[in-house]
Amino acid sequence: MSKDKIVIVGFGFSGLTILANFIEKAKHPLEITIFDKQSINGCGIAYGGDSKVHPLNVQADNMGIFESAPQDFYDWIHDNKALWESLYPDLKISKENYLPRKLYGLYLKNKLNTLLKKAKEKKHHIQFILEEVIEVTHEGNTLFVKSKEGKKSEADFLIIATSTPPTKNFSFETKELLESKNYIRNIWNPSLESQVEEGKPNHHTIIYGSGLTAVDALLSLKEANYKGKISVVSLTGLFPEVHSKINLSPIEIAPFNPSKDLLFLLKEYKTKWNFLKTKRADWRQLIDSLRPYTSYLWHGLNYDSKIQFLKRLLPLWNRHRHRMSYSSFEVISKLKPQIKKGRVSNVIKLSDQKFEVVIESPEKREAFLADVVINCSGPEYRLNERRDSLLSSLFEQKMITPDSLNMGIKIENLETLNSDKSGKIFALGSLLFGEKFETTSVPEIRSQAATIVKTILNDFQ
Structure with missing residues (x-):
């Protein structure tokens, strides 16, 4: 008897929690094929970085991979101290802490190993393919998924779990600029600490964007013992607010009444x-x-x-x-970066290690010299700017539809989260930004994963 076939595209946290739910909840063996163009360890960009200092943005007791066990990460830390103690010998553990992202990556890898053993016991067939999916076609009720290298997989259901959007692109980002090692768009892997030098006092780093990605960049510069000047440029000229130093008890409020206005x-x-x-x-x-x-x-x-x-x-x-932890705030306060309100309108490469950065505001236009430029402008949600072959293929064939804001995929059914009228294609995470707005953190993603898996298993049964 042939097994029901699932294809998951993307294997960061979103793909992992989908797989975990299938392994735990399916009552009969499944054939699950997983594609990812970068890694197959379940960590993705968000939790697969090398930095030891980037913190989680959610408290430790709410980071479990299952919706039914949000405290699982916190429990794992206590039960598996031998796996991480040498990496963080002085780490203070509490439910309210914003623990290191690298530690969470260890948790995800460990959970994946455990899940794969359980999958074998339950006779699921799991296949990992380290390739980019570029096309999906269909014949009747069957989907056919094709990778850039030509691998093909048959599927009864397709789940798009490519959760982390790319960093925003800018018109001034020429090929020459992007090839410069001192123009940095990815601060996580390899870690920013390994990409920058200590810098002399007259050394100048410019970061554009002042959200949580910029906070991570500043923490990395501190860890690298960076001694130069730091400027942070953003439209608001403001960093994220700070989580309370003390734990605040939850409060109950009367539900908001939905409104179109x-x-x-x-x-x-x-x-x-x-x-x-x-x-x-x-x-x-x-x-x-x-x-x-x-x-x-x-x-x-x-x-x-x-x-x-x-x-x-x-x-x-x-x-x-989306606030920063109090410990991050303390580090940034010591670094004393200069924050500028405006937008970066141009970055010109003058030499291998020197750039001219043009900053515009309503009042003036200024040019500054920089030795390192770091793009922390945040994720690109607009579909027309994402340059995603898989999404383009699905849109062209009208297998899925953009949402009204063109910032993600339209959901055909809010209760089941399917993204096509046939009920064969599902998406979660950032691809639902236009429809659900709050959709990129662990609590929201694991809830979406539980809903999707329940919907598919109900169909099989």
Whole structure:
């Protein structure tokens, strides 16, 4: 009897939690083929980096790979001290800590090994292919997945788990600039610590972008004992807000009423905040209490309200919602980077180790010399800028549809998360940004994975 066939494209955290759910929950053997163009260890870009100092953005007791066991990572740390103690001999462990991302990568690799043993016991057939998928076709109810190198796999269901979007591209990024070792677009693998030198006092590094990626870059520069000048450029001229130094207890708020009108939601938010201030609540508690409702509120907004939010409020939301840990704040305070409000309009390579960086603001246009330039501008969600062969293939054949904002894939059914009318193709993570908004952190992704796997297994049974 032939096994039901699943193809997963992408094997970072999203792909791993999908695989984990299939192995744990399937009641009959499956044939699962996994494609990834970079690695097959389950860590992806987010958790596969070499740096020892980049922290997680979610507390330790909420990082398990299963929706039903969010504390699993925290439990694993205590049960497997021998696997990580030599790497972090002085690490302080608590449920509220934002632990190192490299440690989380060890957890994911260890869980993958355990899962593969269980898959063998349950007679699942798991195949890993380290190649990029560029095309999907279909004949009747069967999908055919093709890689760049020509490998083909048959599938009853396809799950697109390529969760981490590429870094934003800029028109000034010439081939010569991109080939320069001192113009850096990837700070994780290899780690930024290994890509920069200590630098002399007159050495100048310019980082553009001031979100959590820039925070990681600054932590790496500190770890590399960088001694030069650091400038950070962004449209807001502001770093992310900081998590509270003390653990804040969760608060319960009355559910928000969905509305098509952004102004209505903002008024309701203000009313709730005014009430919580009378209870001496911290603003972080209100932001965090929105998490269970954010996707539903976002999906209910009309197109114009979503556009207005993205244009006017997204930087403010990101700064307060995606905060840095207090320990990161302490490190950055000691580095004392100079922050500039504006946009980088051009980077010109003058020599192998010297650049001219042009920064524009409403008031002025300035040019600065830099020895290192680091692109921390953040992820590119716009589909027309992503240059993804697989998505292009699916869109051209009308197998899937872009969402109304052109920032991801349209979901045909919010309850099952299928992305095509036949119910054969699913996506999760950043590809659902336009539809669900809050969709890129571990708690949201593992919930999506559980929903997708449940939907597919119900179909098989």
